[in-house]
Amino acid sequence: MPRPKSSAKPSARDRIMQAASTLFYQEGTQNVGIDRIIAESGVAKMSLYNHFKSKDALIAAWLQQRDANWREWFQETVEKQATAPTERLLAMFDALEEWFSQPDFRGCAFINSSVELVDPEHPGYQVAIEHQQAIYDYILQLVKAAEIDDPDAVAEQLLLLLEGAIVVAMMRRNPAAAVQAKAAAEMLIRAA
Amino acid sequence: MPRPKSSAKPSARDRIMQAASTLFYQEGTQNVGIDRIIAESGVAKMSLYNHFKSKDALIAAWLQQRDANWREWFQETVEKQATAPTERLLAMFDALEEWFSQPDFRGCAFINSSVELVDPEHPGYQVAIEHQQAIYDYILQLVKAAEIDDPDAVAEQLLLLLEGAIVVAMMRRNPAAAVQAKAAAEMLIRAA
DNA sequence: ACAAATCTATACAGACTTGTCTATATAGTA
């Protein structure tokens, strides 16, 4: 009789991803070595290299998973708070504030990775670019639904406020940037 | 008869700072080793450790110098382009675009360093925070001179646009973000 | 010209890095 999956020990791959996720986000991909990850996940080194062909591949896999998780969380948080497109655009910044307030918040993993992984050819770098593009696409979709003039320009401007708020909140370790970003967004949306 | 200073070989310290400056900015402090810096500057390793007590101290010295240089360049560029405070606020984003267009642009050294130097106690981290604060102070000064209502809020919002533009321009390797940041800033200033 | 400070070159310690290799153990399946 097999143990039910709910109480089963997570697979080695899952434990690796779990450990890599917190360590990479918290301390940066370049400041965390393979040894830290296998120690934290309680996995043998060969298990890691059986599941991921290199550290760079693990970084890319982590970013891919985080991209999916983060965007799902973001969109759900926005969409459960408001239904009208204009309200949803503003709700984005409430979601940001909620994110910034988490004690382990350390900025955007994709901005951070694009800083650390200097090489644009790094597979993780590509994921970071696509992540930003996906956020832009989501904003653009909401802006169009709100029937705002010059949607591309407004979507870009809202993206700048969003990214700026992330950076400022990270450096100051203070979530208040989201409030001013929201105020600015409100102005821009009303004016348009 | 001493050689005129203009043709004199720069001091070891200057050559170290010069090499560290380009390497740290271009590839990140954590991706550049001491050996690269001494090779590039043509200096002996002991000379480096005579002038700087550690790599971390060199990083801090680099950031301090860059902070001074960058802010001087930024303010001069803004102030030679316009005299009225409102115009100067907008000229900030023209300066940004000029900066983003440089072929070796790789984002803000202070954002990048605050990502790489995880530890807030790192001397370089403090410099990064103070740099951002100094930019905020400069914006605030212009906003107040322009007699805009609620100057703290508006200055903060402009800071968010500025930082957001830097991040987006860096990741996309495209200076166009400055144009939209300027358009958004114009809206915010007019509305206030 | 002499003495003090600075710079160079190189070797080295000790720790850390990623990735490989080997050998053993533990599952699930036919």
Place this chain on the structure above:
DNA sequence: TACTATATAGACAAGTCTGTATAGATTTGT
């Protein structure tokens, strides 16, 4: 029960990193 896939433990290679030690050369100020 036997086979197969996966996991474990740990040693190891080959290279990197920062920082120190040593000894000789070169500038510099007086």
